[in-house]
Amino acid sequence: MWLAPAFSLLANAAARIYYRLTIAGERVPGDGPVLLVANHPNSLIDPIVVCAAARRPVRFLAKAPLFSDFKTGWMVRAVGAIPVYRRVDDPTLMDRNTDMFRAVYTSLARGAAVGIFPEGESHSEPSMVALKTGAARIALGTHAAHGVRVPIIPVGLVFRQKDVFRSDALVVVGSPVSWHDLAGRGVEDTDAVRLLTERIGAGLRQVTLNLERWEDRPLVETVVAIWEAEWGSGLDRAQRVQRLDVTTRILADLRREPDPRWDALVRDARTHQRRLARLRLSPKWLGARADLATGLRWTVRRYFL
Incomplete structure (x- = not known):
């Protein structure tokens, strides 16, 4: 995690050099635990842009193969990313996600900012795809394990032409998702997980552009x-x-x-x-x-x- 303290500054500089970046909406709290949930239209660029908007170190959940890739492994480790083991990558490693959730709960309980892309993978669809339940389970699990009700803040990423240098990029930080009524129900309550996932999706739709077709x-x-x-x-x-x-x-x-x-x-x-x-x-x-x-x-x- 040696690069984590400086990464938000580097991310802000890199994002503003490559894009004409605008950050709008609410402000991410400068300290204390927070779970940042963002849409995922631009692969490895998305954590950089979210970090630029957060203006503080953020620990991201990242798919496990990135940690073994010689091009990206050193970086995701240096910034304190936490590996997520996906069935699509290797179904035999799914049991390791127990350690992943425990690490996230602990980080949030200690006041860290954690970032997650609940769509599960980057894509170029004109609208968000169905959300995974991981973000909801993290919030509910942190409360169950440590008694901390973490603010869940939606972060919308809107790119004009994501592959074009000096094109427009907009980050919209939304209002925290309301979930106080679900906090005590626990991660084993499937209805609570579903309801919170739906609320996270609704929050993200308020800060993203969701088209039927790109045309x-x-x-x-x-x-x-x-x-x-x-x-x-x-x-x-x-x-x-x-x-x-x-x-x-x-x-x-x-x-x-x-x-x-x-x-x-x-x-x-x-x-x-x-x-x-x-x-x-x-x-x-x-x-x-x-x-x-x-x-x-x-x-x-x-x-x-």
Whole structure:
């Protein structure tokens, strides 16, 4: 764990060099136990970005094969990661997860921040996949073993183009998941584990973008940008992600329920999007005052940026 104290600083620097990183929403507590639960769209980059948002050392759960890989083994050990033994990797090692849970309980009881990606593996799907129960079991187990009710904080990761240098990356830190009513029920209570997993999922959906298909993203963003230009100019980044999520769900409802306005709405929004793109305008400029300063800003943006 020799690298753990410096890793959050290194992670913050690395994330901000590679991405245009924005951190929004709540603030991760600077001390005391906390369980950070995040979506997992970008493989080994995700712990780096979560650490940058946490601004404190975080012990991550990582799949066991990373510890035996000569390229990653030294790093995951140096930052204090805890190995998770998955059936898909080697079913004969699953019994070692008893030690994994014990190590996590102890770390949290001692006031550490622990990070977990409850989807279980990184992916490139347009929305979150079904969550595993590990995060819920960790929270319930820590309370049962040490009497500590750990704050569970959802962390949403939204990348514009995750493989592109200097592309936009947004981290949204959500409000703690409410689970005081489940704390005393224990890890053996399957209903408590299920309910807490559902609440964690709901918390994550509040801070992530979940599309039916990737092709919907430009449409959803255009619709939200139009809405912002008219009514939502005061939205911060976290509120904008929530607005994108609401718009995505409305889009899904319109697809399920035939509506004669649907085709016309999509056609108009896409036409609007293409016209703005040709002019290199964003919807927020449409309500701008026609004065010299605004004209100069638009000209510089249009021809020089």
